[in-house]
Amino acid sequence: MTKYIINRLLGIIPTLLIIITLSFFIVRVAPGGPFASERNLPEVVKRNIEAKYHMDEPLIKQYGRYMFDIIRGDLGPSFKYKDYDVNYYISNSLPKSIVLGICAMGLALLFGISAGIIAAVRQNTWADYLSMGVAVIGISVPLFVIAPVLQLIFAMKLNWLPTSGWYTTGEGYLTIILPAVSLSFAYFANIARLTRSSMLETLRSDYIRTAKAKGMKNSTIIYKHAMKGAMLPIVSYLGPAFAGIITGSIVVEQIFRVPGLGKFFVQSSFNRDYTLIVGVVIVYSLILVIMNFIVDIVYAQLDPRITYK
Amino acid sequence: MSLKPNAKAVLEVKDLKTYFKTDDGIVKAVDGVSFTVHEGETLGIVGESGSGKSVTNLSIMRLIPSPPGKIVGGEVLFEGEDILKVSESEMRDIRGDKISMIFQDPMTSLNPFLKISTQMIETIRLHNPQTDKKEALARSIEMLKLVGIPSPEKRIYSYPHQFSGGMRQRVMIAQALSCNAQVLLADEPTTALDVTIQAQILELISEINNKMGTAVILVTHDLGVVAGMCDKVCVMYAGRIVETALTDDLYAKPAHPYTEGLIKSVPRMDTANKDKRLFSIEGQPPNVIDLPPCCPFHPRCHKAMEVCKHAYPPEKDLGNQHEVACWLYIDEETKKQALQDATQQEKA
Numbered sequence: 250m251t252k253y254i255i256n257r258l259l260g261i262i263p264t265l266l267i268i269i270t271l272s273f274f275i276v277r278v279a280p281g282g283p284f285a286s287e288r289n290l291p292e293v294v295k296r297n298i299e300a301k302y303h304m305d306e307p308l309i310k311q312y313g314r315y316m317f318d319i320i321r322g323d324l325g326p327s328f329k330y331k332d333y334d335v336n337y338y339i340s341n342s343l344p345k346s347i348v349l350g351i352c353a354m355g356l357a358l359l360f361g362i363s364a365g366i367i368a369a370v371r372q373n374t375w376a377d378y379l380s381m382g383v384a385v386i387g388i389s390v391p392l393f394v395i396a397p398v399l400q401l402i403f404a405m406k407l408n409w410l411p412t413s414g415w416y417t418t419g420e421g422y423l424t425i426i427l428p429a430v431s432l433s434f435a436y437f438a439n440i441a442r443l444t445r446s447s448m449l450e451t452l453r454s455d456y457i458r459t460a461k462a463k464g465m466k467n468s469t470i471i472y473k474h475a476m477k478g479a480m481l482p483i484v485s486y487l488g489p490a491f492a493g494i495i496t497g498s499i500v501v502e503q504i505f506r507v508p509g510l511g512k513f514f515v516q517s518s519f520n521r522d523y524t525l526i527v528g529v530v531i532v533y534s535l536i537l538v539i540m541n542f543i544v545d546i547v548y549a550q551l552d553p554r555i556t557y558k
Numbered sequence: 559m560s561l562k563p564n565a566k567a568v569l570e571v572k573d574l575k576t577y578f579k580t581d582d583g584i585v586k587a588v589d590g591v592s593f594t595v596h597e598g599e600t601l602g603i604v605g606e607s608g609s610g611k612s613v614t615n616l617s618i619m620r621l622i623p624s625p626p627g628k629i630v631g632g633e634v635l636f637e638g639e640d641i642l643k644v645s646e647s648e649m650r651d652i653r654g655d656k657i658s659m660i661f662q663d664p665m666t667s668l669n670p671f672l673k674i675s676t677q678m679i680e681t682i683r684l685h686n687p688q689t690d691k692k693e694a695l696a697r698s699i700e701m702l703k704l705v706g707i708p709s710p711e712k713r714i715y716s717y718p719h720q721f722s723g724g725m726r727q728r729v730m731i732a733q734a735l736s737c738n739a740q741v742l743l744a745d746e747p748t749t750a751l752d753v754t755i756q757a758q759i760l761e762l763i764s765e766i767n768n769k770m771g772t773a774v775i776l777v778t779h780d781l782g783v784v785a786g787m788c789d790k791v792c793v794m795y796a797g798r799i800v801e802t803a804l805t806d807d808l809y810a811k812p813a814h815p816y817t818e819g820l821i822k823s824v825p826r827m828d829t830a831n832k833d834k835r836l837f838s839i840e841g842q843p844p845n846v847i848d849l850p851p852c853c854p855f856h857p858r859c860h861k862a863m864e865v866c867k868h869a870y871p872p873e874k875d876l877g878n879q880h881e882v883a884c885w886l887y888i889d890e891e892t893k894k895q896a897l898q899d900a901t902q903q904e905k906a
Contacts, residue, residue: 455661455666455667456666458667459668459669461621461653462619462621462653462659462661463654463658463681463684464653464655464685465650465654465680465684473680478670478671552671553719554670554717554719
């Protein structure tokens with residue numbers, strides 16, 4: 250097992266190198282450039298700017314320089330925002346997205362798993378229809394509808410919660426609630442549906458029948474015998490889902506004024522901010538590979554039939 | 559394999575009816591089944607797939623998936639008490655403690671996520687809450703030893719996938735009997751195992767039956783298994799018992815044409831004429847959805863008469879605990895009457 254873990258961790262390095270290389274070249278292949286939107290620059294000025302960012306060098310040389318910086322942990326200067334580099338933006342915004350993502354995922358897991366189990370155990374009753382109905386709403390209603398509706402109800406009408414802001418800027422911890430709830434909706438819905446179907450399948454399996462034949466209570470059967478098996482699909486869903494949720498969502502960040510990482514995914518692409526694009530791609534892929542690695546480890550912990558060598 | 563003369567009846571099934579509601583109609587999976595099992599006795603229930611043997615067993619345990627299944631009538635008397643009427647929590651106390659069950663597929667019947675020790679200890683402590691973990695563990699190891707698991711004190715900490723199929727069935731048996739059940743319901747316990755392992759498991763069951771005096775209901779489609787193990791046999795067809803007899807009697811003089819066919823279709827290696835070595839009953843088992851009142855076997859029966867198509871035969875006692883439900887053994891007068899009644903009813 251230890252050997253497996255070391256191997257997997259070492260395997261992350263080439264994966265990331267490939268991703269960095271691909272994104273480095275792909276963003277430069279796309280038409281336009283970081284300074285394309287500037288008004289007609291005099292040729293000299295343009296050349297000066299390009300020289301500052303080493304864009305006058307051959308691509309392969311730029312690549313070598315970039316890789317060398319990355320190995321030292323430097324993601325380079327932003328092409329768009331002067332005086333700040335990519336490291337600054339990411340280290341400032343990522344923690345906020347992580348906090349928000351963890352809160353949202355916590356909510357989604359808590360309510361999603363409970364709703365899924367209740368729906369499975371009480372299949373085809375009102376409890377099932379209710380939780381699956383809410384889940385369908387969660388999946389089909391877009392975030393930019395859910396979020397303003399929540400704002401309208403809980404902030405404007407009831408005045409319970411602040412409409413927007415973030416606690417790091419001194420607006421109170423209550424600011425976390427609405428964005429977290431909005432963000433969790435879609436994840437809640439997916440988790441509830443996954444839990445329901447996998448729990449139903451598990452409850453139909455032979456070993457659950459055996460547990461019943463042993464005289465066990467239904468509730469004991471569910472948490473002691475069915476839970477582990479039923480959680481496997483959820484665990485594999487959680488890997489990529491977690492990577493997605495903690496790297497932020499531009500919709501939630503815009504609506505609730507959360508200074509998170511999500512907006513850089515979109516803005517950096519519009520700006521052709523090469524270093525920032527590759528920077529957020531690196532962060533996202535690093536989190537994704539780590540999450541998948543954790544999923545595999547948890548899998549082996551849950552299912553004794555899986556062993557890694 | 560001898561029947562004790564004064565053995566007490568532990569389990570009596572009377573006119574049990576279990577129906578399943580489907581989109582195509584009501585499936586009468588078990589339709590009026592009655593039998594009695596005595597202490598230390600082994601009762602075989604044989605029949606084709608879909609004849610209702612497994613549903614009978616599951617009905618006794620009240621483990622019919624509901625919906626769509628439902629026990630609609632009859633009684634299951636365990637030590638004189640109708641367990642179809644007791645509350646669900648009382649029933650849970652009976653399951654796994656007084657009446658235990660083992661299943662067809664040992665590969666999937668044990669929880670793959672839990673150690674054998676966890677699964678066995680939990681069964682024992684469920685029914686004997688005063689037992690502490692240590693005692694329960696000791697008892698589990700003892701049971702594993704009894705069913706022939708080598709070095710049980712180590713193997714008990716294994717997971718099910720670390721055992722072979724035969725070993726898993728042994729574990730299932732050990733678990734089922736860890737609370738000294740009085741009745742063991744074995745639902746085709748050897749069907750999923752290969753032949754040599756089959757023999758070992760059957761031997762184990764009959765050994766336990768002798769040693770611990772556990773009554774066994776053995777559901778199977780294998781007449782060879784029945785011959786080797788059972789004191790008494792019920793033959794099921796389309797949800798009903800068509801013949802009940804002591805095992806020796808059943809093989810010596812099968813009364814129902816279906817039983818006769820079943821016995822003939824056991825392959826025999828000693829018959830000289832190779833062409834006739836393997837007999838099979840013509841046709842298919844009937845669809846039990848909305849079965850009309852008739853002998854369900856009549857389309858496949860070579861002795862079928864007019865009355866068989868119109869009325870279900872009453873049971874006839876042939877003596878020496880041999881009972882059969884077939885018009886062949888009913889006198890002409892009754893047959894005529896039944897035919898008359900049936901045709902009249904059909905007209906109306």
